[in-house]
Amino acid sequence: MNSSILKSVYKYIKFKLLNFKHIKLKYFKYVILGFGRNNFYTKLRDQKKIIVMQTPLHGNLGDQAIAYAQKKFIEDNFKDYYFFEVSFADVVKESKNIKSSLNNDDIIFIHGGGNLGDMYLLEELTRRYIIKFFEGTKIISFPQTVSFSNSLTGKRELEKTKKLYANHDNLLLIARESKSFNLMKQYFGEKKVIFTPDIVLSLSNSSNKNRQGILTCFRNDEEINLKGNVKQELISNLKDRYKEVIISDTVVNRSIDALTRESELNNIWNSFKSAEVVLTDRLHGMIFCAITGTPCIVFKNLNHKIEYSYNDWLKSLNYIKFVNIDNIHSTQNLFKIIDELKDLNKKEIKTFDSTGKFNNLVNYVNGEAIIPYEQLQ
Secondary structure (H helix, E strand, O other): OOHHHHHHHHHHHHHHHHHHHHHHHHHHHHHHOOOOOOHHHHOOOOOOEEEEEEEOOOOEHHHHHHHHHHHHHHHHHOOOOEEEEEEHHHHHHHHHHHHHHOOOOOEEEEOOEEEEEOOOHHHHHHHHHHHHHOOOOEEEEEEEEEEOOOOHHHHHHHHHHHHHHHOOOOEEEEEOOHHHHHHHHHHHOHHHEEEOOOHHHHOOOOOOOOOOOEEEEOOOOOOOOOOHHHHHHHHHHHHHHOOOEEEEOOEOOOOOOOOOHHHHHHHHHHHHHOOOEEEEOOHHHHHHHHHHOOOEEEEOOOOOHHHHHHHHHHOOOOOEEEEOHHHOOOHHHHHHHHHHHHHHHHOOOOOOOOOOOOHHHHHHHOOOOOOOHHHHO
16 A cells, blocks of 8 residues: 555544544534523624634634634724634534524634645534534635645545535635635536635734844744755854844644734734844735835745745735745855845834725625625736
8 A cells, every 4th residue: 555545544544533632522512412601692682793713722823813814803893793712622512502592693613724735624514613603604715725736635625625615505605815716616617606815914013113124934844845954054044144033933822812912912023023124934024024024035835825825826926036046046045135134124114005805805794795806907
């Protein structure tokens, strides 16, 4: 049995175990047996509301920034709705309570990000659960990257997702870059998909702080494209060249909830606003630079989300440079780009302008016409 088949079998078993532990057992306990009944939801039956489900409790500050931006976007644009969120861990637990409180005006949003596919199995299972359980409710998935692998598992899970989405008449998917937009239309049909930036790009957090040093923000997970020796050599060369090099990441090793989210985000945003240049291979590393006006070199990651997000939304920003590490023939070329970006701090740097870019999402919620993609260009 070759390695690809073994991997597929392993992933299939893992998928089934995750489904049993985190979905089926909770469903039996909270939906079938009715444990966890909560009077909070009974009081909301006559309230027009928006519920964001599947928000994170982990320490990925990119995901936490998405949750923060989602809440702010809803509160800024849909003031006549009551807002609350349901964490990833509580989706199944609270689903029966939520369903009992719903009325025809209510909307369920699903947390955005980069997990629509077979890489993050539990996230995919939870999203499917929401869409199936709330079949008659208007559901909107905040901006996502779609990435089903070409493996046996990826093909099988894509077919399951396609079938489920086709059966939900009031489902809207939002793609955050053009490759995902085209794939979503192909997979799920044009009427179910619109195109906007990542929701974090609806924020602005600029500052006139004095900036010092180079900040690195590299990932260490399955999406890594900068292999360990290349990354370590790069950091070593930076330390030899520049007086101050700060090693950072958009992931912290602690749980974060809705109460601690903003302070954690302010910490990472302040570190970005204090740096002369950021080097990153994280999508939200690049996006944090765009919303704080921080010069940035961003490297390609393992899938398409950084490259396409840059080309679709950020390539006009002169302070953000997309670099394929394989095309950097020497560290001197990289140092030249860094020094050019450092010089930009002497001038005023404008943050990403999101004006109009989320209009289709607002229009959809308000029952107004969707602008065709071609007219957005």
